[in-house]
Amino acid sequence: MAELTPSDIQTYFAFLQGGGRQVEAELRRHVVVTQLPAGAFVFWEGDTCAQLAIVLSGTVRVYKVGENGREITLYRIEENESCILTASCILSHVEFPAFAVVEKEVRAALIPAPILHDWMERYDVWREYVFQLMSKRLADVIATVEEIAFRRVDSRIAELLADRAKQQAHIPITHQEIAYELGSAREVVSRILKDFEREGLIALARGSVTVQNRPALLEKAKSP
Numbered sequence: 001m002a003e004l005t006p007s008d009i010q011t012y013f014a015f016l017q018g019g020g021r022q023v024e025a026e027l028r029r030h031v032v033v034t035q036l037p038a039g040a041f042v043f044w045e046g047d048t049c050a051q052l053a054i055v056l057s058g059t060v061r062v063y064k065v066g067e068n069g070r071e072i073t074l075y076r077i078e079e080n081e082s083c084i085l086t087a088s089c090i091l092s093h094v095e096f097p098a099f100a101v102v103e104k105e106v107r108a109a110l111i112p113a114p115i116l117h118d119w120m121e122r123y124d125v126w127r128e129y130v131f132q133l134m135s136k137r138l139a140d141v142i143a144t145v146e147e148i149a150f151r152r153v154d155s156r157i158a159e160l161l162a163d164r165a166k167q168q169a170h171i172p173i174t175h176q177e178i179a180y181e182l183g184s185a186r187e188v189v190s191r192i193l194k195d196f197e198r199e200g201l202i203a204l205a206r207g208s209v210t211v212q213n214r215p216a217l218l219e220k221a222k223s224p
Contacts, residue, residue, distance in 0.1 A: 001032040004109060008033070012056055012080050012109065019125040030115045035107050042100040049089035049096055051110045054082045058106030063180070064098050072148065072183030074098060075140045084137030087130050090116055152223060153184050154192045159221035161202065165211035172208050 009016075009024065016023050033056070036042065042053065042060055053060075060077040062085060077083050077100075089096050090113045111119075119126040147156055157178060164171045175193060179186040193209065196202045201217055203210040211217065 001034055004028060004031055004033055008056060008109065012054060015129055016125050019123055023119075023123055023125065026115075026119070031109050031111055033107060033109050035105065036102045038102050038105050040102045040106075042102065042106075043086070043096040043098070045096060045099055047096045049086050049113060051112050052082060052086050052090060052116050053077075053108040053110055055079055056107045056109060058102065058108075059104040060100050060106060061103050062098055062100045066183075070183060070185065071180040072144070073181045074144055075137060076103070082133055084134050084141070087116075087133055091120075091130075148183055153182065153188055154195070155221050155223045156182050156184075157189065157192050158196070158201075158217040158223075161196075161209060161211055162214050162217040162221055165214050165217075169211045169214075170208060171211065174207055 004013075004027065009027065013024075013027060016027065036058075043049070045065070055077050057079055060083070062074045062077065062083060063071050064074060065071050074085075083100065085096060085098055085100075088094075116126070116130075120130060160178065160181060161171065164173070175190045176186050178184075178193075179189045182189070193202065193204060196217075197204050199216070201211070201213045201220075203212055
């Protein structure tokens with residue numbers, strides 16, 4: 001564990017600037033910084049939420065697992081973001097209802113749950129921060145539910161691949177990882193990917209997909 005640096009406070013806690021010196025002093029006193037490697041679990045389903053983490057660098061994936069073992073990604077937490085489910089659990093005194101795992105090595109600021117409760121009672125800036133966090137992430141989760149319920153799997157796969165191909169055409173990803181991401185079955189994903197390959201949209205290799213026609217994928221992504 002380490003302390004917040006002046007740069008951390010200026011970059012990631014700028015929203016506290018209107019709260020006065022006391023707010024910053026308490027931030028320095030109570031918040032610690034931790035690092036977690038890729039693959040480490042931040043929360044298991046059913047865990048008690050003892051602290052709220054604000055990600056300073058890296059990526060955390062939050063997902064659910066169905067009774068059939070199928071995974072669905074709810075959202076990711078990246079730099080300067082936090083987790084709506086953790087905030088909700090802390091405020092409601094309930095257990096964490098999903099899994100949270102580190103995808104890219106994470107450096108995060110940890111706020112103990114009792115301290116967060118206290119700050120929200122005493123400081124407007126903290127209340128506003130948590131409510132804005134919950135509002136934004138709730139919209140993300142609703143969008144995910146709508147996609148699963150109302151959009152075809154081939155459209156969602158096309159959108160995922162087109163989005164990942166913004167930076168480079170070669171995407172290191174397995175059929176199972178795509179299935180986890182979208183909450184689908186691996187067999188369904190494999191069939192659709194092979195269809196895309198036959199159409200000349202992508203090239204498949206072990207552990208990767210290479211996008212060959214991104215505009216056509218974007219068109220497929222528009223299908224309802």
